[in-house]
Amino acid sequence: MDDILQLVKTWISYGLEISQDLFSIVFLILLVCIPILYITDITQSKHAVRRNFPVIGRFRYFFEHMGEFFRQYFFTMDREEMPFNRAQRSWVYRAAKDISNTIAFGSSRDLKKVGTVLFANCPYPTLGEDAAPVSEQTIGQDCRFPYTTKSIFNISGMSYGAISKPAVLALAEGAKRSGCWLNTGEGGLSKYHLRSGCDIVFQIGTAKYGVRDPISGKLSESKLTEVAEHDQVKMFEIKLSQGGKPGKGGILPGAKVTKEVAEIRGVRIGEDAISPNRHPDISSDVDLLDMIGLIRDVTGKPVGIKSVIGSEDWLDSLFRLICSRGESSAPDFITVDSADGGTGAAPMPLLDDMGLPLNESLPMLVNKLKEYGLYDRIKVVASGKLVTPADVAWALCLGAHFIASARGFMFALGCIQALQCNKDTCPTGITTHNKRLQRGLNPHHKSIRVMNYVKNIVHEVGMIAHSCGVKHPRELDRRHARVVQANGLSVPLNVLYPSSSAPKIERRNLATRPWSGRHHEFEELENTVIKVPLKQLGD
DSSP states (O other): OHHHHHHHHHHHHHHHHHHHHHHHHHHHHHHHHHHHHHHHHHHOOSOHHHHHSTTGGGHHHHHHHHHHHHIIIIISOTTTOSSSOHHHHHHHHHHHHTOOOOOSSSOOSOTTSTTOEEEOOOSSOOOGGGOOOOOOEEEOTTSSSOEEEOOOEEEOOOOBTTBOHHHHHHHHHHHHHHTOEEEOOTTOOOHHHHTTOOEEEEEEOTTOTTSBOTTTOSBOHHHHHHHHTSTTEEEEEEEOOOTTSTTOOOEEOGGGOOHHHHHHHTOOTTSOEEOOSSOTTOOSHHHHHHHHHHHHHHHOSOEEEEEEOOOHHHHHHHHHHHHHHOGGGSOSEEEEEOTTOOOSSOOHHHHHHSSOOHHHHHHHHHHHHHHTTOTTTSEEEEESSOOSHHHHHHHHHHTOSEEEESHHHHHHHTOOOOSOTTTTOOTTSSSOOOHHHHTTOOHHHHHHHHHHHHHHHHHHHHHHHHHTTOSSGGGOOGGGEEEEOTTSOEEEHHHHSOOOSSOOBOOOOOTTSOOOOOHHHHHGGGGOOBOOOGGGTTO
């Protein structure tokens, strides 16, 4: 026992000596550094705080940086944080891990807050044995290779480059396991997208990465054919704009442009990859429909568009043109993105202040499609901050045929909302090409979380549908949800967003008429007769 006590005393003595030495070293470093920092701060003229408060003023930047983390974990309430609060993220984490999502002692949600969505339960909900499986939907029924799927909830566009190799592998394998589709984003098709055999939507961005002629910079039909030859590629999506930055092209910082990313995109290693703010060869609705027709003719597969909506005037113009040309000229689907959509890098004025949010643009699009008799022809994909079952059910009530989410699947992969997507320093390995940080993301294990997330979303959307008295989620409509107003009372969606079931426009089917593409023919559309029944004049 005495020997043990003596050993302990010896180690304590050594520890104290080492501590004294370390303290002396730190003190000497501070003694040297503080005067240097003081002189540097007081003589520089760029930072007023550091000039007025030398040395001490430097702590401002440290606390400003650390404030993000303290707010996330300590000071912000469960439903206060932006862009996604802790309650939303926690639901996704639990769903992805396939653990219980039940809670106790009542909801922490403020049910009187303006804009809160409440679903209208039925006194006689659908019994489990009466529930029906999700119905199939066919996109591009007139194409040589139409796409039929039961999937409601799908993976929205996230480019390889913006997200890492293990993230793409995990999403692709998870999509295969769950039966949903995976959108490539505008960064082109990589071998990692194809490895699992999942259904793929190839997105054509404004820079046309992956299908661009390297000399002219225009769409290459031969490369388009190569992509379409993959059976996994089920559809093509022309990206006009995205929610995070309407009017601005993709921005991939040079730090994330690796050799492999550069080869896929056809850009230089280490240089910022900045896409044009629109397709140079699409400057009108005529050009857009011509491009859709070209891609559909070359590939034989459904072709749609993705856009943030800023005004119903554009929808009127586009749909009037479609009605004149014939339904065969229409896009096979429209992905409507919300102004509060996500992105890895965007200017704040576009991120915060541009475009319409989904609660305005989605019903506007659906109403216009019904008004022109195109709703059955053009499928609607809703995208933008839809990560929970309530979000998905709400979009279905408003008329969406499908829902696509990006950030929801990032949470399923383990995203902690560190807000470092644009810095190549993502601590979870999702949006970084740093091999050390990628090591923490195991594609196989995370693919199971992706599968679980889709499974639990679909299950709980079905639970909402059954509570509303319908047999499957696609039967939900605007009668089944209400929105709280400023007076504290809720209003049904069919009252808040009324729509006409009968087309208001007399269409001329010119599908067999050669289209010259000349703009004087477009001017002819201004004289298209619009017939409104007398009973609708008060709408």
